[in-house]
Structures are given as structure tokens and as C-alpha cells.
Amino acid sequence: MCFRLFKFSSPSSAAAGAGASAADDVGGAAADDNGADNPPLRGKYDVFISFRGEDTRFNITSHLHAALVQRKIETYIDYNLQRGEEIGPALLGAIEKSTLSVIIFSPDYASSTWCLEELVHILKCKKNSGQIVIPIFYNINPSDIRQQRGSYARAFAQLKKRFSDSIDKVQKWRDALTTAANLAGFDYSEKSRTETEADLIKKVVDDIWTRLKCESSCNLEGLVGIESRIEQIESLLDIHSQDACITVGIWGMGGIGKTTLAETVFHRLSSKFEARCFLRNVRENLEQPNGLDHLEKTLLKEILKEEGLSIGLTFVRERLIRTKVLIVLDDVSDSMQMGRLAANRLQFGTGSRIIITSRDRRTFRQTVEKDKIYEVEGLKPDDALHLFRSHAFKNNNTPTIDFKELPEKVVDYAGGIPLAVITLGSLLVNCKSKAEWEDELNKLKQFPDENIQRVLRLSYDRLGKNDKEIFLDVACFHKGKHVEYVKKMLNIRGFYAVAGIRALIDASLISIDSTWVEMHDLIQDMGRTIVYEQCKDPCKRNRLFNDEDVYHVLESNRGTRHVQAILIKCWQTEKRPLKRADFKVMFNLEMLIVYSEPFGNYSTLTTSLDLPNSLRYLYWYRYPWESLPSNFSPENLVELHMPYSRVNQLWKEDKRLVNLKVINLQYSSDLTEVPNLSRSKKIGHINLHGCKSLVEIPSYFQHLDKLTYLDLGSCTSLISLTNICKLKSLKFLNLSWCSKLESFPEIAVPIKHLESPILNKTAIQELHSSIKFLPALERIDLRGCRRLLSIPKSICELKCLVTVEKLPSSIGNLIGLHTLDLGMCKNLKVVSRSIYKLTNLKILSFYACRKLKKLPSNSVGLPSLELLNLSRSGVLGIPDGLVCTTSLYSLDLSRSMIRNLPASIKQASPLSTLRLIGCKWLQSLPELPLVDSLKAHGCTSLKTVSNMMDYAQLRIMQGATASSNYFPWFSIVRRGKEIPNWFCYESEESFVNIELRQDWFRTGLLGFALAVVVSCELNCHHEMFTSDFRTGEDGWKLNDYCYDQHHVYPWNEAFESEEVAKKCSPDFCNLVNEASVEFCLTD
Template structure:
């Protein structure tokens, strides 16, 4: 992969060998060096004895000038500071120069190296003593060993024969050197990683006799030919013969396929005069020679299958191990070849070329643009605009870089960029026009529609609209994807159509070319100015087929009296606002609409009806949500092609439109049409109707019989009191929603006929029970009975619902008894009995064998749960607000191996829970707040998975034991009797990999009875947590720098720590201290680039009244070397649970924060030389929150402190103050 540095790096040596002389100098290392020398590999080996602590500059330079570093880890390698310094520098060169590193584990276990165990542990015990004043150096060594041991290498335990081990190492070195030198990638960016992926598909192996084809597929300009050429240059030496046929599409049109085939044969058989004029290779001798040759063939820019059949089809037999590389824009061509080769000893693989990422795109643009643009301080926004616009297409970046090179000023560059967005460069458009010209008529129409109307639209919506216009969307979209003209983008859980901006602009240009002067003579209108021009001036013609305009940028579009008469071929008309569907304001006096219309979308339609002269015969889809319609149309309409109608929230609509002739109607959406009273009787005869939504038609009382094809029926919040019996005979019905139909009092026994039903919503109805036939609904997955306040019980036959996954009785306030579960229910995962009147659960609850989530919150009558509850494999068990629950049943064995959350918040009578619950290793969140517990079992230390512990407002709690070392959040606020808090003495690097990207909080607001020892423990623990989080972040930074790909570390916000407790003394280890709310500190010039800089610790002592309604934090102001000031806010993250039920005492509280400031590193003010920090308090009760530093009504006084943290400082303090066993 291209280096981020643009200067060439000179390599003098092929290999640098790092080894411990006393272990391997005269044995393994000498054998390896002799073998490398025999292969003419230039090695650098330092034969000097390792004396002293510092490596000579010449050795550092030798490492930097070597292409490959080989590290021989032996028993005593770690005992040498010299070797460890070599190792650190090798890894730095790996990052800086993409140097290849090969670790060899010679008679040592890789795990011992990685984790510093056995002889490596003994070595570091001595190092820690010897370098106790330079612990940052020791930390670097340990990090380097961990990183190096994770790299791919060789283990002598796996290859016990030493000569074979040497042979394999030499072979790996030669392959890598060959890879580095066989292809010149100068000027190419991002190519190396892509080449490696193609090589992995090509899979060259002496044992492989199969002929393999690899298709390189992607849109025009993405670099297919470049990649194929680089792979060809790199691999051609591995084959007996090779040929690169460039521009197959273009050359076949110019010279014919016979010419191309003859060129291929001449190159492969090394016979300049060879010429075959027949369609097939008639010569058996030629075929025989080809079948014996292992060849590499590249066919560049293939566009039809016939070309492949002619050049490398069945008639052409290549020798075993041959490889064929094809570049194409057409995925289907490669798929067809896969089908043709199926069952033959010839495999076909496909590689999709990925676009350049942001950094790669910037590098490529830098190479082609002027140095002024690359280095200018005002260029950041411009460069981002160019890169975003290019969207990772190399050809666009190369062409634009050359164009921008001519620009002399910022104004010229911005002007050119704006021009390109309107008038794209013709060279670029011509590349993509090739793909468009190869399309059939259906695909061309779909392509232009997507370019003009449907980019970034949900694919199902776009398909529906395209189909409505008489196009074949499914097959057309598939072909466009295969041709790399469009793609599918996954956004917010939806699949959307996506098209590169340049390709979209090509589509616009094709439409624009139809008539550059007059928009009314083009097939498609989408630009607001063009649409206004045509409709306001009535310049439309029969050429206009589609109009779609986004009105988001105008408050109102005043069209007066647009005349659509001349646009009699208009099939598609769509007005819309992207995010405000009910604010599509168009003011007009509409006299007519074309009868050719097939798709009409007009949200917030302003008139009372459609024009009287409009004929709906061709209409396929009508969408007019939030309209002012009173009646859609008058009688006499024949909408026989209509499939969907959407009039939702048309609150003036007084009757359902006459759809009696709409025999093809599939979906009707009338939700929120509050003036509708009844559904017409003819609905029963709309035999294709599958979806009817009448939700929130609050005056709808009468419902007709429904057609037998109905699948989705929504009557949510209607006034319907009785359902037609036919509804319970709808064998295809999948979802029935009767939520908040208060008039529904019962269900008939005929429900057994609903054998396709999967979702049944009866929430808020007046039903008192369920019919026995409910047991026949074997396909129901979700059964919702929330807030059925008259429901008393469920039949025991509920256990017959074998597909049931979710059952909710939440808010059924009359529900007293949960039925006995007589048979195991395997699929029920979620059961909510919250806000019911149950007093107990049956012991047969254990038959809910698949149950994962059981919710019983605010069950105020619940007094106990059965012992059998422990036999369930629960993940979530919520009992919050069960104020009569005194305890959980005792048990020595609990089978909750997967429990993640146990919520006992507000269980006011709860005094204790079984000790074994505290020690569950799977529990992640435990909430005991506002209970009467007096103590927490010391076994909680064993709960290794616990991350959140809430004990706030536990007024009887007197002590906290030592807690799990990876606990993320502890809220003990308001525990007014809490006296003792145990210290959590944690090793510095314990659990580092689990601490990354964490935000830790330990809150002790208003714990006024804490003794001095407890407060000291909390402050010490705060320091340890800061140190551990900072160290974890340091390790993460090392790994990110040294690992080339595949990092598992998150890119979320940087880690932080916040601790609050009563106290009035600032910790002594904070070096900057002051009275007042602000601190100013000088920053070292290189603070942001210093690998040893760990972040910032901040502290404040605040005298405050009722702190629970305040958020606290600091305003950061950074002053740069240029005199600029930049500000951002850092607010301590707090949890709402910690905000209620406290007293209003005036007391001193100590606030401690840590932040790594990584967000600052990546900004424009990382060259700051001075920083100031001002403490603030923010009232969360006020909308918007008023911030104040000093003088805030609740804040009486502030003392502040801060400290810039480094590895040496933290490690030394940890050892001196806490006597910590570092890095064990």
C-alpha cells in the first residue's frame, strides 16, 4: 500500500536479522544467514556483543534501510535491552516504511513472548528494577513484544527439523522480496492491498493443476486495468508464457476477433508468423502446444461473452495451472462464464474492485494536483469537497488533479469545482457513456430515471415507481448493478439505490442533450428552475414523460394555472419534500392532468378534488398523504390499473374514493382520515386487495366484509365495535391490529381459521378473556395484549402456541393469575407481565424453556417468585418497582448462565438477595437502587462480566466490598448510611483489551457518612482507573500504529473516567492547582505527537446545594502557536437514575475526570501551546440548560486542579504511592 509519505525511501539491505547472540549466533542464526547468502540475499547482521544500553546510530540506520526484518525470539532474547530496542525500532519501521517483519520463535512458546511469561517474565523483573526511573521504556518493550508475537511467523516447535525450518523461512523471504521488486507501483495509490487480494484468488501453487479464471469487475475509471497490469507484471515470471491483451472491446470493433486471437496465440507460442483465419482453431498441433503450456493471460475490457468464447473458450485448451484474468464492467458476463465452466476442471472467481478510501483519494489527488493545493492552509475544505465529489474513483481524481493544477488561486479552484458539478469533464463522461450505450432500451430508461429521480431512494419504493411507469424494474436494476452503473447502499437499516455523482451527471447530460435550450422538450424534468419554467410558462410538450421535483428549498411554489394539456405523454408526476411530507406547499389552480399518468405523488395536495377532466384509467399508483381532499374524484372513473392508493392523514376526506372498478388494487392506506365513517361494501370484491390500513380513523364505526386475499388489516384506534365474521375466516391474514379499539369486547371461536396469522395486536381493547380456539393459532409469533384492563386471565391452552416468541400483558391491571404452563414452550423468548396485579408466578414457569426476557416491573402485588425461576436460561429479569417483594428464593445453584441484566430497582421491601447471584459471571447490569439491602456479598468480586452496578438511594447500605476490576459504572449516590468502601487494587494492565473505548463513572453524590478511609480509597481508585484507562489507550495507539490491517479497535470517542464523592481536598498528584474555576497551563511544543502523552486529568472541589440537578464539566480553550483560540466542552456523563430522591444538603464534593484528548489530536488545534480549563455547572431542569462557572445559584465555591499525564509520571507514582505490581 502506498506510503503516506511522498518521498522515496531507499533500501540498501534485503534483510536485517535481530537475534540474541549467546543463544543462536553459532547455531540457528548462522545456518539461516548461510542459506540467505547462498540465494544472494543481502543481509545486515550485527555481530558485535551487546554492550551498554544504547544502540549505535549505524545499527538504527541499517534497520531503516532493510526491506525485511527477521526477529529470532529465543530463550534469552528479552534479557537484552539492546535486542528490545532493536525490536521497537523494527516495529516503528514497519509502520513508517511498510517494512515486512517475520518473527521466528526458536525453542520458545509464542504465548510466552506475547504475554511475557517464563524466561521473559524473569527478564522483565530485572528490567523493572534496573530501569525503574525509565518505566516508559519498559512499557514500550512489553508492547512491542506483544505486537510482534501477534504477527505471522514460524514456530520451531511446529517445524522441528531445523534444515526444513531454514528452508521455509528462506522461501518466504524470497517470495516477499520478489513481490516487492517485480512491479513498479510508483505513482499508484492503494494498489498493493488490492493486488494482494487478487493474488489470493489467483492462488499460484506448484501442486495446482486446475485452470483458473479471475474476473476483475468494477465501474469505469475505478482502476481495473491498472490492477490487472500490476498483477500481470508481478506474476508473469511464474508462467511459461504470458500475454496482456489490452482494450479487447475497442480492438475487436476495430480489427475483429480473429486479429485479437492471432495476437494472443503469437505471444503465447512465441511464433510471430502464426495466423489462423477460421472461427475455430483448426490446428490440432497448435491446440496441443497450448495444452502443454502453463500460461498467464489478461483480457482487458471485455464487454460481451462472445469475446471470451472466441479467445479462451472451450476450443482453447491451456495447460495445467494456467491463469486467465478478465477485466470487465459487466458482472453478468462473469456469472455466465461461471455457469459455462461449471463441472469442468476450470474455476471462475470474481473480484470487485473497491473504491479508494478518503486517505488514498487524498494521496492520489496530491500526486496529480499542484503543490500549492497540497500544502496550502486554506485547502482543507476544498480537498474534502473534491474527495467527497470523486467518491473514491481514481480516474476522476487523476483528471481533476490535472485540471486543478492550472488554477492559480483559491477562487479559481472553487469556480472550477462548481463548473464541474454542472458541466462535467467530457473525458470522464465518455468513459461511462460506453456502459450506457451498451444497454437495452428498458435498462436505458431505468438508468435515466434513477439518475434523475431515484438516487438514494429505498430500492423497493423505486422499483414500485419504475414498474408503475411500465418498466421492468427487477431485471433492469440487476443489469445496471452488473454493469457497475449503480449499486445498493445500506443506510439506516434500509437498502437504497446509489449512483456515483459523475455517472449521475452523465445521465443528466444525456437528458439535457435532447434539447439544451428548452426544458419543455426534454423527456425528464427534475431541476426546480426547469420545472417552474415549464409549468409557469406552459412550454411543456409531448416530449415530457416524467416530472419529479424536490420542494425542500422553497417555502411555496406558486404556479397559478399550469396547463398539462400539451404534455399528454406525461406518465410520472411527483412533488415532494425529502423530510417534511406534510409541507409540500404548491399554490395553483389546476384545470387538468394528463390521462397518460401512471404514477402520481403529491403530498399535501392543496385542492378539494382532482380535476374533473382527469381520467384515472392508466393510473397505477396514487400517493397524496396529508392532502386537503374532500373527495378524490367524482363518479364515472375507471381506475382499473390502480394497484396502490395512499391518502393517509387527509383529514378533510369525507368518503372512501370509489374504487369499485379497481380490480387490481393491492394496497389501500387511509390511516388518519378522521372523517371517514364506514368502509364500502364493495371492498369484499376487491379480490387482489392484500393490505388495508385504517389506523386512527377515529370515527370509523362500520366495516364491511373483507376480500379473501387480505394479509394485513390495521384497525388501530378506530371506533369499530364489532368485526364482520368474514375477518376470522381470512386464511391468508398475516397481521391483525385491533389496538385501542375499545368497543371490541370479545373474539369469536372461529379464530381457528386464521391459520396464516403471525401477529395479533389486541392492546387497549375491552376483552375479558380469550376463546379456547386461540390454541389453534399455531403460527402466531407476536401476541400483544397490553393495557387490556378487563382481562383477568389466560387459558392454560396458551402453551399450545408453539410458534409464539413474544407475549405482552403489560398494563393489564385486572390480570391476577398467570396460567399453569402444562407443556414446554420452546420459542417464547419475551414475556412481559409488568403493571399487572399478579401476586405470584406458578412453579410451572420453568416450562418456558426458551424464555430470555421476563419483565415484571411495577407489579405492586407481587410477593414472591418460585424457586424454579432459576431453572430458566434468562438474559433479562426485571422486577423494578415490585414494592412487596422481600427476597428472591434462596438457592445454592442458579442456572442463569446467560443472565445479563437483573433489575430490582425500587423493591422497597427487599433486604437481601442470594449470595450466589452476586457471583454470576455472565451478569452485566445489576440494579439494586432504592432497595433496603444492608450489604453486598464479597462474592461480587467474582462477577467478572459486571459492568454496571446501581445501588443509589439504598438508605440501609453501610459498606461496599471490593468490586470486579472491569466495573464500568457504579452509582452509589444518596446512600446516606454508607461508611466504608473497599479499595480495588488492580494491576496496571489487567484486562486492557476490555477497557478500550470505555467511559467509566463512579458516583458517590451525597454519601455524607463516608469515613476518611473510604474517601481515600475512592480517590486512590480514581487514580488507578485513570492510570489503567490511559495505559490501555496507550497500548491501543501502539497497536494501531504497528498493525497494518484488521485492527479490532473501535473508532468511537476516546476513553474517559469520571469519579464524584464527598470531599474538600484536591489530590496532591495534580500538578496545577488553584482557587477558583479556571486554570491555565503551558503545553510542550510536541505534546500532541508525543507517544508518551496519555491525556489530561482534571479535578474540582465544589460546594453545592442539591447537586443531583446539575451536570458538571470543563470548557477547554486551546491557544495555538498562531494565536488562534479554539474551544470545546467536556461534560461528565451522568445517568438519570442518579438524579432522583436525594436530600438537599449543602456539602463539598470532589469531581475527578480523565480524558485522552484524542478528539483534539485530530483537529486543527493540535498545535496548541497553551490550554485553559474553566469549570461549569449546568442545570438539567432548565430547557437548554444554563451554564455557569462561579456564582451559579447552586454552586457556592470552586477549587480546581489539572495534570498533563505521561507514562513515566504515572508509572512512577503507581509504584511509589500504591506499591503496585506493574504489568504482571
């Protein structure tokens, strides 16, 4: 049910590649072990024997072969005595078709290039397909092979002479010998020999028999994408460690392939343990009478090979402690079950390993360490598609071109769950036409497959009541929402959100992707199906989330007390106008979310609407009435959201909003009066952004002690704001674009938590000296406050202030300041030398200060400065002290009036980005430091330029050699029609093909250096891809700086190896030998 199967279209197959390598050993080599008359190839061999005939043909090799034949083990061995023949495809095929290879190392083994090529190919099969390799060190010490000493040294001295022009081949043989000598095998050298050759052969044959028996139960054929998962689990098991006992948990949702993985690992590793036991369906067995006793007896029988044993017997426990075991407990749902079977009471021998599979991560808490839990993720898209095709088209019923995209839709629906992929593939195997496929897909969306649903529902059935309700709410309303929003909504509904979300994560029913709550589509379908099954009649369901169901309930006027939550994704007034009593009888309705169509026909609406008093959460986008119904008593209301509404006054009389915490009326442009919230002691969040008709804020606002968030931005009619001076809990205040607000209020009491008031684009003329009562103030935004005349000196008493955007002369006293943004201060002409006292300043911006012509000079500069932005400013030159700081990494002078750069800029070694775009008055460029990105196009007055193309080559090459895992981006643009001569591949077409070395994916490919010649007024788009996958794409617009001439643009492009690894396996990448870069024009 899990994971493999790969077929590639590549220039040469793996076998052909191996054959080519083997064919390199020619020229009369003394290869006397094999020849042209090879035994006929069968479908598959159990064992392949590699040996040096002159050493071992008449002793251990013949004896071992006879013993294997006697045990009915299918063995490939070549006794042919012909010499000087090339190793052929038949022999290579025999190696590839063998499950296990035995390498008999003898003193003269390395003198045969044929043997060495066999060894290389055997190790290749071990690496690529997991072939078992058993070395026998016959009359030779393993360390002599590993280090190529003695007879092996003499053999390689001869090989080095014979292949003096193929040193790489000789090194390949050396590496293969070293690798093979490190493998666990049988040492029958003179120093280690303690038994007869007959005893040795018996041990070897017994070991082969055991391994083949396990391997026969571990056939990976038909499993897709499983190899890397097995490797990760085996890494967690750490087989080579002799720790007393390691337990590994395999965790994931139903149908994801946990059992398949555990079973595969079990069979692969069984031969390494003295005893083994695989207990299937633990949860299901424990539900039976005496289930635990039965499982314990089964466990003891499998491990100790005796029946009727009891764990209570001392000698049984002592035998277990002396036994190295491998145990799998499959589908455990309770930590107590796991403890009784394989943890507290049972102790096992040193090196034992236990694997537990479970849907619920909480099962592992008592007995599995956190770093020993393996989470099974869904199949990668390519693997899932391959698995699906192997079932849907198993009769070679390949889809025609006209519906080739449908399998991808099915795989997308299955979402990487192997059970779903296989089930849907088998379901669609008999569909012959595109219409049949589409019909079946549409049916699945409305009626999910019962077999898949049954497996997934087991996780839901094990949840507690609170967790079940939370799961259904997420499935119906909150998938893909921010986790904090989901918690809030669940708490409003009366659930225990934190514990419930944790339980759903542990049960693999939801996941948190960064900060978003995600749920697999099939699990969401399962949850919604549970709601549908509550009652065939939608009127009696507790959750309504389908617009058609909502229309049905309202149209029939049969809303009932069962309905607790409603989501209307797009209300169309023309389809069904709302009526006054639509929601009135839904006495238990707690959550109502309505998204009205943007331009509805409001003429069909009734004059009012009845709402149930049970509402706790009301969200109505574009609420169409001027007020809420007068008979609505919102005592239970916790949050009220009505953005873009037509409301001008919420209520004409006061209401008891004792539970209200949030009110959001943003962009309700007709709102003239804020509702009376004086009794809303819990209110913490008020959003009136864009309420253009609002003139003032009520006086009672100053008594809202719990208010932390107040957004009055773009309230363009707001004149006065005297009633917020006592909001001691306030953390966020937005007054931006309040274009009639002329003063910031005097602060009466310390507001300890307000960090960043937003005052830009207001009509404020001055800030009151009481601003010092904002001790937490870090940033104050005054951009675009064109009427601002002064800032009080008391601002310098604010020790937390780190960003200011218009400054007094005492700015130097703000020693903690790290950001100074004076962008768009169009009247700024002079900057005080006191800014050089700001030793902690990291960001300095004079963006668009057109009247600023000069910066004060200072030899010391700003030692912490990292970013200097003078773009679009009137600055003519830069002081040496500013560019020679030890931390400056970004300098932007684009479209400024800069004439020249100081020669000292060469010493700015940290500088990474230099932007000089459109500097029309810039006349010369001095020698520059090695920056990552230099953009200097559109500098029409530039006369003196250092050799920029040589500079580009140097910078790109330095970036490529500076790191093994990061390729810093660099680009440059200049006029010209010639590609620099240091580019290896050139083309006059719009694309170029690049040959890749065979092991490019494993040698740390960082990226490519590229160059293109373009003319003016073009939008250029480029992609990097191979015949099988795309690695990335990018685009840029050229008409901004190319003007009417040709330009050459060299740059480097990083290779997104992590993205490729997500889509393609290393084996697949090994078969790709060409990359292509194509440039195209876009609109």
C-alpha cells in the same frame, strides 16, 4: 491510478524502531561480519547480502557478489572485519532501501547475533513493504534451521545463557529462522547438492535478474491503498496450487482501478511463470478490423516467442498445453471475446493463471467461478484524501487553515474513484485561494469533468434500450430508494425491472446496499447529463427532476409531449402559483411526483387543475384542492398517493379506475367519503390512516377480492366495519386508535392470510367467536382496549397463534404460544396457573400491571422462557420456578414494587441482563449469577448488598477471557467517590491516557475496562480515540438515578476493530502506541 502512499506522525519511525531492536545485541558479541566503516549509502540498492563471514566470505559470498556486479546489479555487501560493533542505522537503512535480500545460511550463521538481527529486519521489510527474500542453504539442511538442530542448537544454547534476561529476544530469533527456512530458495546442502557452486551462482543470479526485472515494472510508489487489494487477488489466484488453470475476474465500475490492479499483480507474479502476456484494451482492439485475429497472434507471440503462429496448428496447441502461463485480458466486455482468447480453444499448462478485467459481471458467467470474482471497491476516505493531496499539492502547495476542509469535500464528491480523485487533484493544482477552490467546486457540480464522464459513460453505452431507460430513471428519480419500490415504479412505467436492475448491477452502474438502490454520485451526474443533452430546452426532455427546469417549463407554458416524468421536490406556491393548464398538454406524462411546501399560500391557487389522462403514477404530498379535476380520466392510473391532502371527495362522479392497484389518502383529515372503487378489480392496497372525518366504509369493499392491505388506523370517527368480513385475500388490517369502533365484525368466510390484526386503543367490547376463521392468526394486539370484556374460547382453536395480549382462562390450551404480552392491563389482578402449561412460551410481560401483586407459584416454571418483564408492575416477589429456568436471559423489574429477590436467582446461569432501576422498595440483593449487565441505581431502600465492585471486576475479566473476538458489555452503578484499585491508569482530570503495546492491533484487543466518578444532574458523554482516529463514542444521562450524591460507574467498552480497519491500514495502526479516553458534559 489506484492506491498507496502513507505518511504518519508517530513517536518513532519504523527504521528507528528497528535500530532500537538491533542495538539490544551488545556486550562484546562476536559480530565479525560488519563494522562502522560501512559502504556509502546510495538512494537504493537492488540486492542486500546477509552472510556469516567466517563461513562464506571467501567462497560463495565473494563469488556471488562478483557475479552480481558483473550483471550491473547494485549490491550492498559489508566486508568489514571489525568485531564487537553494534549494528548501526546505516546497515538497517541499506536493508530497507534494497529491493531484494539474499540470506546465505551456513552452519555458523546462528552464532552471530548480528546476522540474526539482520535476518529479523529483513523479514520485517518483507512483511511491511513486500521486499523479495531469497534464502541459500549453503552446507546446511533447511530442516536443521527450521527446527534449530545441530550447529544451530549449539548456537542457541550459548545464546540462551548470554541473554538469560532477554528470552523474548532469543525467541524472536528462533521465529525468524523458522520463517526464513520455510521460504522457497536454493538448497546447496550436502544431501541435496547435484551441481557445482558455479552452476548454483548462475541460477541464483538469473533468478535475481528475473525478479528485479519484474519488480522494476511493479513500482507501487504513488499508488494508494493497493497492498490489501493485491493480497486478495493473489489469494484468489492461489499461485501455490497446481490446478490445471485458474481464472480470476476483476470487476468494477470505470475508473475504479481494475487495470492498475491487474497490471501490478501481473508484474509481481510474472517471474513465477514460464510465459506471460498482458493484452490491453481487448474491447477497443476487437472493434478494429480483424481485431480478434490480431489479438490471438499477439497472445501466441508473447507466450511462444515466435511470430506467424496459428492456433489451428496441432504442435502449437501441444506447446501451449505444456507451458505454464500468466495471461491478463484487460477490459473485456463480452464473454465470447474471452472464450475465443483464453478459454474454450486454448488450453494451457498446469498451474497457469488467467486474469480478466471487466465492467460487466455477466462477462465472467461462462468461464469464471463466482468465488473467483474480485469486486474492486472505492478507496477508503483516508486513502482517497492522501491520493488527492499528492496530486493537488504536488508542488508543496499545502492548503492554509482557512480552507483545509475543501479537499475533503472534493474527495467526498469523487466518492473513492481513483480516476476522479487524480483528475480533480490535477484540475485543482493551480487553485491558490479559497475562492478559486470554491468556484471550481461549484462549477463541477453543474458541469462535471468531461474526462471522468467519458470513462463512466462507456458502461452506459453498452446497455440495451430497456436497461438504458431504467438507468436514467434511477439516476433522475430513484437513487437511495428501496429496491422493491424501485421495481414497482419501473414496472408502472412499462419497463422490465427485474432484468434491468440485474443488468445495471452487473455493469457496476448501481448496487444494492441491503435493500436500497445505491448509485455513485458521479454516475448519477453522468445519467442526468445524458438527459440534459437530449435537448438544451427543458421542455423537450423526457424527464424533469430539477425544480428550476420545472418552473421554466410551466412558466413558459411550453410543456410538450416529450415529457414523461416529473419530480418536483418543493413546490413554492408564492414563487409560481399553479395554473389550470400547467400539465394539460403533456400528453405522454406517466409519472408526476409533487412535494408541496408544508404551509403554502393556497389562496393563490386556481379552482382546479387539468391533468393528462396518460398518468400512471400520481404522488402529491399536501395536494391543495378538495378534489381531483372532473375532466381527468384515470383509466391508466396504477397508483394514487395523496397523503396529508385537503381532499374531501376525490370525484363527484364515478370514474373507471380499472388499472388502479394502490390508493393512499392517509392523514387527509377532511375526507368524508371513500371514492367509488367498485370497478377497481385490481386494487390491493388501501391506506386511509388518519382520515379523521371518515365515518363508514362503503359496502362494496367486501367484493374487493384482491385487497391485501387495509389501513384504517386513527380514523377516529369510524363507527362501523361490517363490510370487510368477506375480504378473503386480506393480509394486513390496522384499526388502532379507532376510538369509536365498538365491535369487530363477524367473519363470514375464512381469511386465510391475515396474521396480525392491530386493534389496540379501540372501543371494542368483545371479539366474535368467528375469529376462529382466521387460521393464519399469529398475533392479535388488544393493548389499551379498556372496554374489552371478553375473548371467545374459540381463540384457543387457532393453532398458529403465537402472541396474545389479553387472555381467557383457557390460555393454557395455546401450547404453541411463544409471546404473552399483557402490558398495561391496569385492572389485571390474578394470573391463572394455567400459564405454566405454555411450555413453548419465550416472552412474558406484565409491564405496568400495577394491580397485579402476585404470580402463581410452580416448581417447574416455564422451561422455554427467555424474557420476563415485570417493570412498573405491582408484583412483590418472584416464584423460584420462574427465575430458575434453563433459558431465562433477561429479567426486568425496574420501578416495580419488588421487595426481595429469591436466593435461587444465583442458579439462573443463562441470565445475561438484570434491570432493577428505581426499585424503591427493594431491600436486599442476594448473591447473583455472572450477568453481562446489572443496573440497580435508584434503589433507595437497599440495605444488604454483596460486594458489587469485586463482582464487577470478576464479571469484566470473565468477559475478556471467555472469547477471542467478542467482549460482552457489563456495567454497574453505585454510590461512592473512589475508583476501584484494580484499575491501572487513574487521573483526576476528565481524561486518561493508556499505553498500548507495540503489536496491540494484531493481538486481539477486545476493549477497555473504564470507571468514572460523577455527581448528580449531569449528562455525561465519553469518547475513545487516538491522535489519528476515533474508535467510538457513547453517552448516558445520569440525573435519572444519581440524585444528590456521587456515584462510581465501572464498565467495559468493546474496541471496534472492524471500524478502525475500514479507515486505517494495519501498518498505520502499528505506529499508534497510545489510546485516550475523555469524558465531557453535554446538553
